[in-house]
Amino acid sequence: xxxxxxxxxxxxxxxxxxxxxxxxxxxxxxxxxxxxxxxxxxxxxxxxxxxxxxxxxxxxxxxxxxxxxxxxxxxxxxxxxxxxxxxxxxxxxxxxxxxxxxxxxxxxxxxxxxxxxxxxxxxx
Amino acid sequence: xxxxxxxxxxxxxxxxxxxxxxxxxxxxxxxxxxxxxxxxxxxxxxxxxxxxxxxxxxxxxxxxxxxxxxxxxxxxxxxxxxxxxxxxxxxxxxxxxxxxxxxxxxxxxxxxxxxxxxxxxxxxxxxxxxxxxxxxxxxxxxxxxxxxxxxxxxxxxxxxxxxxxxxxxxxxxxxxxxxxxxxxxxxxxxxxxxxxxxxxxxxxxxxxxxxxxxxxxxxxxxxxxxx
Numbered sequence: 060x061x062x063x064x065x066x067x068x069x070x071x072x073x074x075x076x077x078x079x080x081x082x083x084x085x086x087x088x089x090x091x092x093x094x095x096x097x098x099x100x101x102x103x104x105x106x107x108x109x110x111x112x113x114x115x116x117x118x119x120x121x122x123x124x125x126x127x128x129x130x131x132x133x134x135x136x137x138x139x140x141x142x143x144x145x146x147x148x149x150x151x152x153x154x155x156x157x158x159x160x161x162x163x164x165x166x167x168x169x170x171x172x173x174x175x176x177x178x179x180x181x182x183x
Numbered sequence: 184x185x186x187x188x189x190x191x192x193x194x195x196x197x198x199x200x201x202x203x204x205x206x207x208x209x210x211x212x213x214x215x216x217x218x219x220x221x222x223x224x225x226x227x228x229x230x231x232x233x234x235x236x237x238x239x240x241x242x243x244x245x246x247x248x249x250x251x252x253x254x255x256x257x258x259x260x261x262x263x264x265x266x267x268x269x270x271x272x273x274x275x276x277x278x279x280x281x282x283x284x285x286x287x288x289x290x291x292x293x294x295x296x297x298x299x300x301x302x303x304x305x306x307x308x309x310x311x312x313x314x315x316x317x318x319x320x321x322x323x324x325x326x327x328x329x330x331x332x333x334x335x336x337x338x339x340x341x342x343x344x345x346x347x348x349x350x351x352x353x354x355x356x357x358x359x360x361x362x363x364x365x366x367x368x369x370x371x372x373x374x375x376x377x378x379x380x381x382x383x384x385x386x387x388x389x390x391x392x393x394x395x396x397x398x399x400x401x402x403x404x405x406x407x408x409x410x
Contacts, residue, residue, distance in 0.1 A: 061275060064274070064278075065193050068193060076187050080187055086184075095335065095339075097310035098193075143332070143368075144332060145368040146368065147368075147371070154371035164194055165193065166193055167190060168187060169189060170184060171187060
């Protein structure tokens with residue numbers, strides 16, 4: 060249950076970025092979470108919803124991109140997916156592999172509306 | 184629509200402090216071990232047996248993580264080693280920021296080896312680097328041999344798997360073979376040592392493993408005698 064701490068950090072980083080650029084309401088935060096990252100996307104979503112209340116991120120959605128767990132094989136050079144957490148090359152069976160994808164825990168980008176035009180831009 | 188590029192790791196704050204901890208320890212040649220397991224697997228019991236063996240040759244310091252209380256720290260203080268208690272106040276793991284002040288104190292004191300006893304939990308501690316050199320993970324036979332399949336990240340991170348409470352094997356349906364196979368599916372080549380902290384079986388082997396790692400880190404051929 061460390062998702063709350065991660066959601067807090069997500070909000071902190073988002074606010075830092077948002078300070079630097081003029082923007083309208085924030086719609087989405089894009090995050091990338093690997094299959095083997097120790098983070099549960101639903102828990103992160105829940106924590107984000109709770110902790111973003113009262114911030115300018117309130118109401119924004121968390122868009123989670125899941126990344127499959129894949130290995131790069133040192134023996135045959137192929138990249139294969141990991142099934143049932145058995146860390147052997149799916150092509151040649153070698154045990155000398157490295158995790159290629161699936162450990163990501165990345166805050167990718169923020170989607171916000173364009174800033175409202177200040178004096179002249181009000182729509183009628 | 185306005186896309187603001189962020190591209191930041193969600194554990195970047197932890198990883199940065201962990202790197203700082205690691206650099207401080209490296210500068211003083213201090214080897215750090217992060218001991219992790221589920222609650223009740225025997226972390227403190229193992230340390231009660233293991234640390235006196237290490238302390239015969241090395242100056243050992245301990246950072247003890249618990250949600251509340253100091254029962255474990257008090258047990259280890261009886262070994263006459265410096266023990267720093269950290270209460271996480273509800274958090275389910277130690278993180279690099281929490282241990283940073285204590286690491287700072289250790290590197291400014293006399294120490295060759297720093298042991299973190301993490302909060303009992305097979306999930307969260309696995310994701311948080313503290314700046315350690317190795318992760319030692321305990322699995323006790325009363326927990327069941329299916330655990331590596333259920334908590335792959337922890338077993339993947341472990342540098343050594345200690346299979347504890349083997350004195351109870353006859354009373355359980357635990358299969359050592361299946362547990363080791365499952366652990367090595369997740370982490371090929373993972374070293375496994377069987378221990379009983381009641382009888383002391385295997386603890387000397389764990390000490391020998393840790394000493395090899397200390398010596399490797401310090402780049403020494405022969406461990407010095409404590410002076």
